[in-house]
Amino acid sequence: MSAPYLTTDEVAEIWGTSKFKVLEAIRQGRLRAVKIGVTWKIKREWLDQYDEKYSNVNGFKAFALESVKVRTTRKKAEADKTESKEKPAFKKLQYIPPIGMS
Numbered sequence: 001m002s003a004p005y006l007t008t009d010e011v012a013e014i015w016g017t018s019k020f021k022v023l024e025a026i027r028q029g030r031l032r033a034v035k036i037g038v039t040w041k042i043k044r045e046w047l048d049q050y051d052e053k054y055s056n057v058n059g060f061k062a063f064a065l066e067s068v069k070v071r072t073t074r075k076k077a078e079a080d081k082t083e084s085k086e087k088p089a090f091k092k093l094q095y096i097p098p099i100g101m102s
Contacts, residue, residue, distance in 0.1 A: 004043065005036075005043055006041065006042045006044065006047065007040070008022045008023055008026075008033075008039075008042070011047060022040075023040065026040055030050065030053075030054065031047070031050045032049070
C-alpha cells in the first residue's frame with residue numbers, strides 16, 4: 001500500500017526532474033500541495049490531475065516548456081531595453097576654484 005502523500009523528492013523522481021521544478025510548479029499554483037511542517041506533500045490524485053492538465057508535449061513536461069518560454073521572453077525584454085536606451089549626453093563641467101584660492 002502506498003503512502004497517502006508524496007514528497008517533492010518522490011514527485012521529482014517520478015517526473016525525472018529536480019525537486020526545484022516541483023517546488024516551482026507548487027509556487028505557481030499549477031500543482032496542488034499542502035505544507036506539513038516544513039515539507040510539501042502531494043497526494044497521488046493531485047499529481048494525476050496535474051499530469052492530465054499539463055500532459056507531455058514532444059516528450060517534455062509542460063512545466064519545463066513554460067520555464068523556457070519565460071526565460072527567453074525575459075532575455076528578449078532585457079535586450080530590447082538595452083538597445084532602446086540612448087547614451088546620456090554629458091555636459092562639459094566648468095572648474096570653479098574654491099573661495100580664497102585664485
